[in-house]
Amino acid sequence: MSLNRRVFLGTTAAASAAMAAPMVMADGHGKPRVVVIGGGAGGATAARYIAKDSKGEIDVTLIEPTRTYYTCFFSNLYLGGFKDMNDLGHSYGGLAASGVNVVHDWAVGVDRDAKTVSLAGGGSLGYDKLILSPGIDFVDGSVAGWDITSQNAMPHAYKAGSQTELLKAQLKAMPEGGTFAMVAPPNPYRCPPGPYERVSMVAHYLKNNNPTAKIIVADPKPKFSKMALFQEGWGDHYDGMIDWIGEEFGGGSVSVDPGAMTLTIDGEETAVDVCNVIPAMKAGHIAEIAGVTDGNWAPVNAVDMSSKADADIYVLGDASQQGDMPKSGFSANSQAKVCANAVRGALTGSKVFPAKFSNTCWSLIDTNDGVKVGATYEATDEKIAKVDGFISQTGETAEVRKATYEESEGWYAGITSDMFGAKT
Structure with a gap:
């Protein structure tokens, strides 16, 4: 219809x-x-x-x-x-x-x-x-190392307005070949396909402006809304750019350090340029x-x-x-x-x-x-x-x-x- x-x-x-x-x-x-x-x-x-x-x-x-x-x-x-x-x-x-x-x-x-x-x-x-x-x-303490005072360094952008503008500014300021990270939320949360549409839109921007950049998604869930559709689309449009790490591979064992701009997944620390933390x-x-x-x-x-x-x-x-x-x-x-x-x-x-x-x-x-x-x-x-x-x-x-x-x-x-x- x-x-x-x-x-x-x-x-x-x-x-x-x-x-x-x-x-x-x-x-x-x-x-x-x-x-x-x-x-x-x-x-x-x-x-x-x-x-x-x-x-x-x-x-x-x-x-x-x-x-x-x-x-x-x-x-x-x-x-x-x-x-x-x-x-x-x-x-x-x-x-x-x-x-x-x-x-x-x-x-x-x-x-x-x-x-x-x-x-x-x-x-x-x-x-x-x-x-x-x-x-x-947001649920306090749901992402280790992050609280609401960290939202300027690692924005959630899950309440639209200034947070959305901040995340876009950080995206535009990424160095060539840099790393964009997302910490996805556990169920239930606002707009089930929202984080994955966001990954797609970030990838679209990077493909056109910073094509050697990478995207890491740390996800505490084993699957997500429209998963097959998104993964098909990522393969068609952004092949090799997006690394989705689900529950089975440590996506639920995550901490961040906003001061050092690092993301740690299952004990492995990675330096990132932008980190979009979407808490519970x-x-x-x-x-x-x-x-x-x-x-x-x-x-x-x-x-x-x-x-x-x-x-x-x-x-x-x-x-x-x-x-x-x-x-x-x-x-x-x-x-x-x-x-x-x-x-x-x-x-x-x-x-x-x-x-x-x-x-x-x-x-x-x-x-x-x-x-x-x-x-x-x-x-x-x-x-x-x-x-x-x-x-x-x-x-x-x-x-x-x-x-x-x-x-x-x-x-x-x-x-x-x-x-x-x-x-x-």
């Missing part, structure tokens, strides 16, 4: 570039109040749909510290030279113009008894329903503060994405522990629509439709060489369960691969319009 903006939007209204609306405190006797924390694929979508579909019956506030949101999906294409950072950046003007009260601040506390969210800038917001979509944070992940910290996590993730009910710890809190996207869906932008957007429908129904009595979910993850291996994997899902009592799926096949024609890449471009235009309204 070909995807474009109309798949996500029936019509797209022109959005103004107005500044975010001022914070409004509900008095407890007016409209029901929904507070959304996190303005990415889950949070922005949920806020927009609740405001749009409730037609003013619900006060919707989105709390998001950044004024420009850079999508992590497609950020690898910036590393490969296929996108500019401006292509990835989106403002919240469209959401503000559509009736969402956008507050640019950090949420630093949740009082579930009082139903309030406290802000770093002072004050608090009351809610009837709270939606958490905070994305990811967990739900964004506000989910832990709210007390809705169980270990590293936040368990939810599949039917509406409500927290298993609190029926008035919902958790979307990467932070949620929901079952079979991968942690992806498409998944978060799909979950947000189910959640928005359920929240609106709970607060206004409007019709709630059965929960249905879908996901597709596209990856670019080289110019016009796109591949994809996806599935549809349904809500069961236990989890979001996979119904059926599809994946690109090895040996596909160049025409099929080009069409797959073009489909991904249409999807990106569609989902970002669905999240933010027209780009401002």
Whole structure:
């Protein structure tokens, strides 16, 4: 199925570039109040749909510290030279113009008894329903020798923006014939094919700018998403450049030294010029503060994405522990629509439709060489369960691969319009 903006939007209204609306405190006797924390694929979508579909019956506030949101999906294409950072950046003007009260601040506390969210800038917001979509944070100590203070020397670039730009600058500054290293994350993590698309995009850049350079991937997993497709593509486009070291060969026994710029795999130390460390992940910290996590993730009910710890809190996207869906932008957007429908129904009595979910993850291996994997899902009592799926096949024609890449471009235009309204 070909995807474009109309798949996500029936019509797209022109959005103004107005500044975010001022914070409004509900008095407890007016409209029901929904507070959304996190303005990415889950949070922005949920806020927009609740405001749009409730037609003013619900006060919707989105709390998001950044004024420009850079999508992590497609950020690898910036590393490969296929996108500019401006292509990835989106403002919240469209959401503000559509009736969402956008507050640019950090949420630093949740009082579930009082139903309030406290802000770093002072004050608090009351809610009837709270939606958490905070994305990811990293598990301390998951890569020996690395912590968050090392992210300038060895960037993770798994939260898009300045980290992405830093990794690209380091890539461009590599000496001729230098070594780019990646420490891949253990399961589960944001965007299962993401690290391997990144390897592909780094290889694409190096092939064109530093063709004698090498790439080392230390991976704690025995296999990864779209493995056969990526390895076929690496052989076709980057033969001899990429050395993937999986669990069997020591990829799970890794340490780094950011000061010395070394990577040690199973006791063997290697000097590297760039080291992209992608640590183990967990739900964004506000989910832990709210007390809705169980270990590293936040368990939810599949039917509406409500927290298993609190029926008035919902958790979307990467932070949620929901079952079979991968942690992806498409998944978060799909979950947000189910959640928005359920929240609106709970607060206004409007019709709630059965929960249905879908996901597709596209990856670019080289110019016009796109591949994809996806599935549809349904809500069961236990989890979001996979119904059926599809994946690109090895040996596909160049025409099929080009069409797959073009489909991904249409999807990106569609989902970002669905999240933010027209780009401002």
